[in-house]
Amino acid sequence: MKRKLTLKLIAKELDVSISTVSKALRDSAEISEDTRQKIKAFAKLYNYKPNNIALSLKNRKTRTIGIIIPQIVHHFFTTVIRGVEQMAREHNYNVIICLSNNDFDKEVLNMELLANGSTDGFILSLAKETLQKDDFRHLTETIDQGMPVVMFDRVVDEIPCDKVLIDDREGAKMGVTHLLKTGCRKIAIITTEDYVTVGKLRTKGYIEALESYDIKVDPDNILKLDSIDRCDQGCVAKIKHFLKGKDLDGVFTVNELFAVEASKALRTFGHNVPDDVSIVCFSDGDLSKYATPSLTTVSQHGEQMGRKAAELLINKLERPEEEEEEYTTAYIETSLIARESTKKLK
Amino acid sequence: MKRKLTLKLIAKELDVSISTVSKALRDSAEISEDTRQKIKAFAKLYNYKPNNIALSLKNRKTRTIGIIIPQIVHHFFTTVIRGVEQMAREHNYNVIICLSNNDFDKEVLNMELLANGSTDGFILSLAKETLQKDDFRHLTETIDQGMPVVMFDRVVDEIPCDKVLIDDREGAKMGVTHLLKTGCRKIAIITTEDYVTVGKLRTKGYIEALESYDIKVDPDNILKLDSIDRCDQGCVAKIKHFLKGKDLDGVFTVNELFAVEASKALRTFGHNVPDDVSIVCFSDGDLSKYATPSLTTVSQHGEQMGRKAAELLINKLERPEEEEEEYTTAYIETSLIARESTKKLK
C-alpha cells in the first residue's frame, strides 16, 4: 500500500525543490523547458493529483456545497438534490449531503459540523421541528460568519438569504381550476394544518380558484391532516371518514399519498374516478403516474429548483466580497400533467 | 461579516501563545486553571470551533465517507444512503455523495476527485456503463493507494474489497415459492437481460423455485427486458405482448415497475389480480404499497445494506495499518411482504 504522491515526494525523487515541482506542474515560464518536461512526465506516470484538502486550507475555499434536508427517502428532495448536483458539477463544486431527519438538534449539529471548514455555503430545507420551534439562530449565525445560505421549499421569511420556492398557491389554483374547467363544482381539499407553510399556501390557492368561479367555500369540504410527508393508518381513517357520504365531484389533495388513499376510499364507496369524482394532486413522484387510475398532478419540478438554488449559491460564492448584499427569492413554476383521474377538457 | 475565529485570533486577543490556547481548549493539565478558564470562556463566548480542513490535513484523515451511486432518484439507493448516513453519524463521519448517472467517465472523474483528499474511503455501486465496459482500473487504483472501498448491489467479483449484496437468488426463490405455496403453477417471470447481474440472479432463483416443485421451466414464460431501472413505453408494449393470451396463474417480476405494468395489462385482458393471476415482485419502494391492488413484494432492506456497508468501511478505516488484509462479502437477507396481489396462504 503506497502513500499518495505529493509534491515533496516528487521533489525528493527528482532531486529538485518542492517549489520547482509546483511551478513546473503549473506550467510556469520560470522553469526551463527541460526540467518542466521531466517533472510533468514523472507526475503523469505516477498519476499525481494535488491534495484538495491542502488546497482548501490554502485558498480558504472548499468548492463544496452543503445540502441539509429533512429526509432523503422522498422523491421531491431527491430530484432537488439531483438538480443541485448537476449545477454544482458544471461549476466544479462538490456536494455534501446531511440529513436532519426533521430533527432540530440534528439540523443545528449538521450545520455546525459543515460550517467548520467543510463547506463554502449551504442549501437547505428546514426541519419540521425547526419551523415549530421558530428558532433560527443556527441560520443567522452561519450567515453572520459570511457563509451564504440558500433556502428552498421549507423557508422562513425573516432570514436574510436567497430563497427558492414552488409557487404553491398558484400551483394549487391551477390544479383546482383544472377540476373546475372539466366541470367539477363540488370540490373538496385534503390538505395540512396551517403551520405547514406549503399546506397553507395550497389551501389558499384552492380557495382562490373556487372564488374566481364564484363558488362558496364550504369548511366541511376542507380536511386538514397533520403531516405532509406521510399517510399512516390514522390519516387513512380520517380520509375515509371525511369522504364518506359526501356529495362531491372533485377532490384536490396537497400530495399524492392523500390522493391515492382518497381514490381508494372513493372506489370503496362505489364512486368511479373520474366519472363520478375527479382527483388532482400536488405531486413529486411516480405514484401518481403508476396509480390506477393514474393521477392528474401539479408537477413540482424539483430538479429545476435544485439547479436554481445551486446557481444562486454559486453566484454568491464567486461574487467579489465588496458587492452589495442583495437577496433574491426565485419562484419555480409548476405545471399541470393531465392523466386519468380527471375528465378530458372539452 | 466577521471572519471565523481561529486559535491564532484567540491567542492574539488574550495575549498568549497559540499553543497555550490549543492546550487550554483540550483541557491539558499543563495549563493553569486560571488561564484555562479564561480561554475557554472566551472561546465559548465567541463560539470557537476548530477548522475541520486543518484537522484533516494534519491528521491525514477526513472522517468523510464518499458514496458514488448511479442515480439518486431511486428509492432503493435512497434507502441505502440513509443507512450509510445513520451509521456514519453514529461514528462521527461525514457523508459526501456523488452521482455517476450510470456514466463510466463520470464515475471515474468522481472517484478521482474524492480520492484526492476529500474522502477516507468509498462506498459505491457501479455504473451500468462500467459493468458493460468491464474496466475497473479506477477501482484498483484507489484501492492500491490504500483507500478502502466497499461495493454494494452492483458489484464485480474480481475486485479485492468488501462487498454487500442482496441475496437476489434466494429472494427471488422466496417470492416465487410464495406464489407456488398459494397454489400457482403456471408462473411467468419478467426480468432483465443476463448482463444485469441482479436480473440474472433473480432469474436463477425463479428457476430454482420452480424446479424444487418439479415444474418444468418454460422459456416462453421468461421475458427479458433491457433495463431494471426504468419502464418506458417500449417496455410496456413488450410486457403487454408477452402476457397477452398466455395461460398463467402467477407472475414474478424483478422490480415493481414491471409488476405495476403487468398488473395493468392483465386487467386489460380481463384477468383479476389475484383471483386469476397472482403477482409478486422485487421491490424497493412505495409503489407496491400504494398500487391497486397492492403488491406482494420481496423487500430489499436497503437501509440495512447501507448500514452494513458503512460498518465495513469504518472497520477498515479504524483498523490498525498492519492488520492482515481480509475481505468480507456480506449478504443482506430479503423478506416477503404479503399484500393484495397474492392469495392468502392456507
Add this chain to the structure above:
DNA sequence: TTGTACGCGTTATCAT
C-alpha cells in the same frame, strides 16, 4: 506553567 518549532500539502513571494 507557558512558549517555540515543526509538520500536514500547497502556492505565492522573494532571494539567489
Add this chain to the structure above:
DNA sequence: ATGATAACGCGTACAA
C-alpha cells in the same frame, strides 16, 4: 532558472 520561506489552522514534542 531554481530554491528558500511563509502562510493557511491545528496539535504536539520539546524547550524554557
